[in-house]
Amino acid sequence: MSHVILTKEDLTEAVEYFKRQDAYAFDVETVGEHRGVPSQNQVTWLSMATYGATVVIPMGHPNGDTLISKATRKKNKQTGKFDAIPAVWDEPPAQLRPSQVFEALEPLLFQERYRKIAQGAVFDLVSVAKYYDEQPPVPRYGCTLVASWLLDENRLNGLKPRVIEEYGHKYDTENVGKRVEIHPFSKIARYAYLDARYTWLLWQKMVPLLQAEGLSRAMSMELQVLQALLDMALTGAPVDIEALRRLDVDLARQLEGIVERVYKAAGKVFNINSSQQKADILFGMKSAGGQGIKPRKLTKGGKKKRRDGEKPTLYDYSTDAEELKRHSDNPVCATLLEYQEVNKLHGTYVQGYLGNEKEGKPSIIFDGSIFPTFKQYGTVTGRFSASEPNLQNVPRPGTELGKAVRGLFIAPPGKAPVLTDAGARELGWKLLVADYGQIELRVIAHFLGYGAWYDGFHAGIDAHTATASAVFGVSPEKVTTDQRNRSKTLAFAVLFGAEAETVAKSMGASVAEAEDFLALQARTMPEVGKFKAWLIRDALSHEVPHIRTLIGRKRRLPDLASSVRWIRARAERQLLNSLVQGSAADINKLALIRMGHLCRQNREWLRLSLTVHDELVVHCREDKTEEGAALLQQAMIGTEIQKLIKVPLTADVKVCDRWSEAK
Structure with a gap:
C-alpha cells in the first residue's frame, strides 16, 4: 500500500485496509484566510494511521519539490512598505479532488464501529463535517490531547512535546503546519504522515494509562463533551x-x-x-x-x-x-x-x-455568526477556555460593558418553516439562557457535609446570607445588606485563598479589619478550616500530591510537598479552589452533555450554541420556548446530576432575544 495516495485505486485499497480495523487516527491540514476556524477552512491534506499502516492523502497542495525561486520581498512604490513575494516551486503531482476523497472515506467516518482518534479532535471532526453537509463523523471518538491533559494537566500537551518526551523524536522544527501551502510537497507529506502516526501511537499508549490512574470515567465524560462541542461549533452564535x-x-x-x-x-x-x-x-x-x-x-x-x-x-x-x-x-x-x-x-x-x-x-463573523472554539482541556481545573473569540473573558453581566458585549449576541434572525394544523407557518427563534445558582459554594457545601453553607442551602437560604448569619450571629432574616456584602467577599476569599490585603480592598476596610473578619469567620465556621486541613493531608498522602473532583479528574499540585514555604503556601491556597472549580466544571460539563443529547433529539427546534462558565445558551423556536426551558432546566438539575451532590442545585432559565437580557 502506498503511503502517499494519489490515485483512486490506491485510495480504494487504503480504505479497504482501514475498514478491516476497529479504530484509526486521522489529521487534517488546512488553508485559507480562516484556516483556524474549522467550519470555514479548506482541507488540503488528510492523513490516517491504524494498525500497521499510515497513509497521506493530498487534495490540492500547490507545490512540487523543486524550488524555482526563493521567497523574497519587494518594496511597494505606492505604500512604501515591503510586500511578500512567495517562493515558486515546480508543479506538484496530480492529486485527487476533495469530493473523491471524502466520498471514499464516508464508510470509515460514518460508522459507529470505528473509533475516530485525533489530536484536538473537535477541530479535525468539524473541518471534515463541511464536506458532508455539516454532518460530523459519528461517535465513537478519541482525542489524544484530552487524554494527555487528563494524565497531566500541568505539562505541555501539544503533539510535538508529547512525541519528544515519549519517543525522543523532534520533528517539524519549522512549524510547517502553520502555512502548509508555502512548503514543498514531500515536506508536508512527511509532516502529515508523522502527525497521524504519532497520534495513533500515543492513543495506544494513553488508554491503559488512563485506566491505571482511575481516569476512565473522566475520559468517557470528556468524549461525550466533545460531541456537544461539535454541535456548538457547527451552530455558532448570531451577533448584531x-x-x-x-x-x-x-x-x-x-x-x-x-x-x-x-x-x-x-x-x-x-x-x-x-x-x-x-x-x-x-x-x-x-x-x-x-x-x-x-x-x-x-x-x-x-x-x-x-x-x-x-x-x-x-x-x-x-x-x-x-x-x-x-x-x-x-x-x-x-x-x-x-x-x-x-x-x-x-x-x-x-x-x-x-x-x-x-x-x-x-x-x-460568517453569515452573521461567530464560531468560537471551546477547549475542554484549556485549564488546569477542568473549566473550559475559548478562542476566536475568548468568550470566557466576557465581562460580568452586572457591568455596563458586560451588558454591552452580551447584548451583541442575539437569537437567530431567520425563520423556521413549520407545518401546523392551521397550515404552514414561519416562526422565529429565541435564546434560552440558564445558569447555576452559586454553584461553587454549593460544591464546597457538598464536600463539607455540614455547617452554615450546607444547612443554609438545604433550608433554601442564600449562601452569603447563611455566611453572614453564622459570622455575625444573627438570624437569616435579620442579616443586613452590608453584612451580606461583606460575607460575599468572605466566601470568595475562602474559595480563592485571598489574603487579608485583598479582602480589605474588596470590603473597603483596613487590613487589620479584614484580618479580624477572617479570624471571626474561622471561629464561627470551623468546618471550613478543618476541611482544608484534611484536604492538604489527603493530597499529600499520594506520591504526587493531588485531589480528585466529583467525577474523578485529578488535579495535581506537586508544590504541596515543596520545602520552600511560599511555594507550598501558594499550592495550599490553590488546593480547595481546584477541588471546587474542578467539580463545578464536572457538573457544567455533564449538563452540557445532557442538553446536547436533547438538542440532537429535537434538532428542528432546539440547538446548543454556547457555554460560558456555568451558563448554557440555546437556540429555541419561539413556539417551543416553554418546552425548551423545561428541557434545559432538566438537563442542568435533573436526577442524574442532582444525585452527584448532597445539596440542592438550582438553575434559572430565561427566555430572551439578547444574551444581555438574561441577567
Whole structure:
C-alpha cells in the first residue's frame, strides 16, 4: 500500500485496509484566510494511521519539490512598505479532488464501529463535517490531547512535546503546519504522515494509562463533551453587527477620554501601551515624576535574570492588571486599569469580531455568526477556555460593558418553516439562557457535609446570607445588606485563598479589619478550616500530591510537598479552589452533555450554541420556548446530576432575544 495516495485505486485499497480495523487516527491540514476556524477552512491534506499502516492523502497542495525561486520581498512604490513575494516551486503531482476523497472515506467516518482518534479532535471532526453537509463523523471518538491533559494537566500537551518526551523524536522544527501551502510537497507529506502516526501511537499508549490512574470515567465524560462541542461549533452564535459597529465607535470614544485622565493623573504624556514607559511612571521616584510604587511581581524575563544571578531593573517588573489592582487607590493605577479593561474589550470583542484592516486581522463573523472554539482541556481545573473569540473573558453581566458585549449576541434572525394544523407557518427563534445558582459554594457545601453553607442551602437560604448569619450571629432574616456584602467577599476569599490585603480592598476596610473578619469567620465556621486541613493531608498522602473532583479528574499540585514555604503556601491556597472549580466544571460539563443529547433529539427546534462558565445558551423556536426551558432546566438539575451532590442545585432559565437580557 502506498503511503502517499494519489490515485483512486490506491485510495480504494487504503480504505479497504482501514475498514478491516476497529479504530484509526486521522489529521487534517488546512488553508485559507480562516484556516483556524474549522467550519470555514479548506482541507488540503488528510492523513490516517491504524494498525500497521499510515497513509497521506493530498487534495490540492500547490507545490512540487523543486524550488524555482526563493521567497523574497519587494518594496511597494505606492505604500512604501515591503510586500511578500512567495517562493515558486515546480508543479506538484496530480492529486485527487476533495469530493473523491471524502466520498471514499464516508464508510470509515460514518460508522459507529470505528473509533475516530485525533489530536484536538473537535477541530479535525468539524473541518471534515463541511464536506458532508455539516454532518460530523459519528461517535465513537478519541482525542489524544484530552487524554494527555487528563494524565497531566500541568505539562505541555501539544503533539510535538508529547512525541519528544515519549519517543525522543523532534520533528517539524519549522512549524510547517502553520502555512502548509508555502512548503514543498514531500515536506508536508512527511509532516502529515508523522502527525497521524504519532497520534495513533500515543492513543495506544494513553488508554491503559488512563485506566491505571482511575481516569476512565473522566475520559468517557470528556468524549461525550466533545460531541456537544461539535454541535456548538457547527451552530455558532448570531451577533448584531450594527450594534457591534456602534459599540466600536462608543468604546473608541471612551478610550480617548480615559487616556486623557491617565495623562492628567500622571502629570505627563507617555506611551500608554509601552511597558517600559508605564514602569517609569509607576515605579519611578516621585522626585523624578514617578508614582514611587514599590514593584513586586517580576515578568518572565525578570525571573530569568534573577535565576541567572542578574539584578532585575524596574523594567523587569510587571505592570499587568493584577499589579494595578494591588494599587487601585492610586489614581494612575486606577485609570490605567480602566484603560486596559476597555482597550481589551475593544480589541477582543469589537475589533476581534469585526476585524482590523490596518493590522491585517480578518473578521470572524460568517453569515452573521461567530464560531468560537471551546477547549475542554484549556485549564488546569477542568473549566473550559475559548478562542476566536475568548468568550470566557466576557465581562460580568452586572457591568455596563458586560451588558454591552452580551447584548451583541442575539437569537437567530431567520425563520423556521413549520407545518401546523392551521397550515404552514414561519416562526422565529429565541435564546434560552440558564445558569447555576452559586454553584461553587454549593460544591464546597457538598464536600463539607455540614455547617452554615450546607444547612443554609438545604433550608433554601442564600449562601452569603447563611455566611453572614453564622459570622455575625444573627438570624437569616435579620442579616443586613452590608453584612451580606461583606460575607460575599468572605466566601470568595475562602474559595480563592485571598489574603487579608485583598479582602480589605474588596470590603473597603483596613487590613487589620479584614484580618479580624477572617479570624471571626474561622471561629464561627470551623468546618471550613478543618476541611482544608484534611484536604492538604489527603493530597499529600499520594506520591504526587493531588485531589480528585466529583467525577474523578485529578488535579495535581506537586508544590504541596515543596520545602520552600511560599511555594507550598501558594499550592495550599490553590488546593480547595481546584477541588471546587474542578467539580463545578464536572457538573457544567455533564449538563452540557445532557442538553446536547436533547438538542440532537429535537434538532428542528432546539440547538446548543454556547457555554460560558456555568451558563448554557440555546437556540429555541419561539413556539417551543416553554418546552425548551423545561428541557434545559432538566438537563442542568435533573436526577442524574442532582444525585452527584448532597445539596440542592438550582438553575434559572430565561427566555430572551439578547444574551444581555438574561441577567
